[in-house]
Amino acid sequence: MKKLIDFITDEVTKAFVEAGYDEKYGRVTLSNRPDLCEYQCNGAMAAAKENHCAPFVISDKVAEILSGNEMFSMVESVKPGFLNLKLSEGYLASYMNGMQEDEGRFGCDKAEDPMTILVDYGGPNIAKPLHVGHLRSAIIGESVKRIGAYMGHHMIGDVHLGDWGLQLGLIITELKARKPKLTYFDENYEGEYPAEAPFTISELEEIYPYASGKSKKDEAYKEAAMQATYELQQGRRGYRALLEQIINVSVTDLKKNYENLNVHFELWKGESDAQPYIPAMVQKMKDDGFAYISDGALVVDVKEETDTKEVPPCMILKSDGASLYNTTDLATMVWRVQDYNPDMMIYLTDKRQELYFTQVFRCARKTGIVRPEVGLKHIGFGTMNGKDGKPFKTRQGGVMRLEYLLNEVNEEMQEKISENQKAKEDLAMTPEEAEKIAKTVALAAIKYGDLSNQASKDYIFDIDRFTSFEGNTGPYILYTIVRIKSILTKYEALGKTLPGPKDHVIRPAHNASEKDLMLVLSRYNAVIENAFEETAPHKLCAYIYELANAFNSFYHETKILAEADEETQRAYIGDLLLCKGILEACIDMLGFEAPDRM
Secondary structure, eight states, X not given: OOOHHHHHHHHHHHHHHHTTSOGGGGXXXXXXXXXXXXXXXXXXXXXXXXXXXXXXHHHHHHHHHHTTOTTEEEEEEETTTEEEEEEOHHHHHXXXXXXXXXXXXXXXXXXXXXXXXXXXXXXXXXXXXXXXXXXXXXXXXXXXXXXXXXXXXXXXXXXXXXXXXXXXXXXXXXXXHHOTTSGGGOTTOOSOOOSSOSSOHHHHHHHHHHHHHHHTTOHHHHHHHHHHHHHHHTTOHHHHHHHHHHHHHXXXXXXXXXXXXXXXXXXXXXXXXXXXXXXXXXXXXXXXXXXXXXXXXXXXXOOOTTOSXXXXXXXXXXXXXXXXXXXXXXXXXXXXXXXXXXXEEEEEEEGGGHHHHHHHHHHHXXXXXXXXXXXXXXXXEOOEEOTTSSBOOOTXXXXXXXXXHHHHHHHHHHHHHHHHHHHOGGGOOOHHHHHHHHHHHHHHHHHHHHHTSOTTSOEEOOHHHHTOSSSSSHHHHHHHHHHHHHHHHHHHHTTOOOOOTTSOOOOSOSSHHHHHHHHHHTTHHHHHHHHHHTTOHHHHHHHHHHHHHHHHHHHHHOOSTTOOOHHHHHHHHHHHHHHHHHHHHHHHHHTOOOOSOO
16 A cells, blocks of 8 residues: 555645656655644755746745645645645545555555565574563564564574584583593594483583683683584594584574563574585685685785775684684575575674674675675664663673563563552452563563664663653553553444445544544555665654554543444454554564553
8 A cells, every 4th residue: 555645645746746846855754843734845946956946935835826725624834935726625535545445555555576585683692581672682683573564574584693612612621521431522433322412401501601700710621622622623523412412402592582571583594504615605705806814814805995994804714624603604604595585584693793794795795695785784782771861780790691681671561550450449450460460561561672672783782661650661551551551442332333444434534632542643655665664663663653653642632432423433443453453563573562451
């Protein structure tokens, strides 16, 4: 369905052409003075320079041509040459009915040429618990993926596990010290290795920090860990079997934790999956003349003439021949292109890695790993800080495990749900229902609290503010949806049937607050399209907050269920159904859902 602003622009453009001016001046935008008008066109200002006349002469002519157009209830030329526009209530209602008829999409068309887009938004290390540092990547990446899928693109999420390097050598070394008789350490063993891992996730999570700490004090221990890492990477059979066990146990735990965040990956690949592609990739870089030796290391130049800052070469192999993150990320691109041939790859990491991804992307393009037309995008996100403005920590000063943070927000929300129950006698819930609702609302509080901020900016994680039922918060959005559900349930309890999508019950607005609501609803397809194009979930949050405010203003000023006129009441219900559908579609793209009551 065509965007409303495009319909308006078409009409204004026709008027400019009819008045004798170029069509390029007919562009319409949302008004930056909503107290004066709903839409505006500033084209006369630019046209005046080309036509050597005062801008208002042009805007007056265009306004006169548009004055009889049924699309508008007001067309006003304002000096020095602005066009102020208001839509007619009838035209707006007609557009709303078209949105309602497009069930589930609400006027938002799917992409005509769907792309395959691979989103790399995990990055946890195996054998370690998820901590708050993993939160932003998971939340933003999941939303970017969902928005793309809603737009009709084939979205593939990859967790991209950190399952290679010294951390594995440390685990193997410590495990060998504790359980030396395991068959994995017998170089002469040729049989099948046990199907069950010789450790639990809890043991793994204790082993790694212990081994890491010991390696910093014991040089011989560190040397042993480095040797174990080398043997693992050279394909030692028992160590490779251990790696598989470590990955399996870790992934099982990670899936459980990501599930609590309502985050899902299509691929559970890791750095180890890229290793088989490295030798051929490196050889091709050498053969094609891109890679050369500099200070003993193998590098590829990636600087460009237009650079205003120094961009160092991309290092492919260290002087000892070992691979780096650069190597692994480039080899990962090789298999992604080979297996999925994506049109775009999106990476989510801390914004401090911007230079790193500039190097890797340029290297991938220069060496032909990706086609020139493949999009490569890095979404660098800011830091999640505590109320002191510093990176979020536990009360003891350590990095907080993600599950502990979720539990803390869940507990806070359970208290608020409990208080709400006491205040409303008709809101009696079983403990189980209250707990389930609290978890649903808590997740919305966390996700909305993060996503409502522009990704690149740091933000303060404030549990009290995020769990509030008032203001720009997830619980406020959910409370609005629950309020709409309640009204619709009461409407049906009166023995009335909810209108279907093709019933076209929405009528011209009866008051200013209803028109304001309809104007916000009408922008849905434009907002989703823009949020996808700019990979900007925060724009979706800003929209639903505006929509929730518009609905609540309408609700407080309109007696919906007490309305005596059946057609008017049915039109109100049509507004509510459209509002509910759009809010639910949006929060699904943000990665959370609404309960039936709160």
